[in-house]
Amino acid sequence: MPPGDAKKTASPPLGTPDWAPVMAAIRDRRDAAAFARLFDHFAPRIKGFLIKSGSEPGVAEDCAQEVMAICWHRAHLYDPARASVATWIFTIARNRRIDGLRRTRRPEPEDLPWGPEAEPDPEEALALRQASDALTEAMTRLPEAQRALILQAYFADRSQSEIAAQTGLPLGTIKSRIRLALARLRAEMT
């Protein structure tokens, strides 16, 4: 059962739970039970994601713990109008991994001039969540072997065209999903 979605029987079933209310509970009430749910879902996925992309299990475990600690202490930095919770956690894991490898901070773009909004527009957050869900669903429909290949390729030193040569058409499908998500994101940000 998606947390916070129990009463919305009219809305179509979504592929992934809505984690934004869980993040809000962590941010506003330091809700340890809510954090435990977030942890149970994401920590094993971060660990699996890092192992699939070439990390040693011990390194992946430590990095996953570090990322989850940031979620616990910095929940106020999450903005549901900008990224899904999975995407936000992905960017934290990616940065921790790079900083660990290089022992330097990765160059990050400047923030948007207007900064995070105190009260994110629920419609914007919903549209963004739907775009993210569409991506995840497209990914879920891929055969396991191809998904694993994309996962490996995502972190390995291979060009996009080499990946396309190995995965064939489905990556094109995913790219068109990215473009759809992009169009939506662009509409929201301008």
Added chain:
Amino acid sequence: MTPIAHHLPDDLLADYAAGRLAEPFALVVAAHVSLCDECRAALAAQEAFGGALLETAPPVAMAPGALQAVLARAPGAAPIRVAPTPGAVLPAPLRDAVGGDLAAVRWRPVGMGVKQAVVSSGPGGSARLLSIPPGVAMPEHGHRGREVTLVLQGAYADAEGRYARGDVEAAGDDLEHTPVAEPGGPCLCLIATDAPLRFRGLIPRLLQPFIGI
């Protein structure tokens, strides 16, 4: 400010989002995204792809007691949010690499009034700031590897078009070009390369070891 006409190629954005771009090129991407909302949105879409990959990754059980260990853990480094500075010439990621804005750049003259300053160098390539006086042509050159240029001030033109603040030109093995800085003021560029450039003329070739590009 004129709208940005030349954007980052998709593969650079994808590699940056995945976190596998060498630092000199990551610096160009971060600097351009700081100036360009279109590429900021494209980057967000690429990161959404990463989020979807994480969501569908095969879960691997955490060590016993990991949840308690996390709750007891110190806050750790915050995700980075870099506030923009109105009026700065160099975008924040570049100011970090330089140690300040334009006044902090330690220039080295390389001839014909051209100045350069290396801001990042390593096995993955190098990134340098280049200041080209108005009307001066960069020596005609081809590329062994990849070259990505971001204009920060002034403008230049070559056979491919005109490039002003925020514009990106990505060159590969096939491009031979002779950028000429426009009249008005010096043209300031950030250039990332993964292999030395190949100059056509004899004099530039003799100078190449000293310029280092």
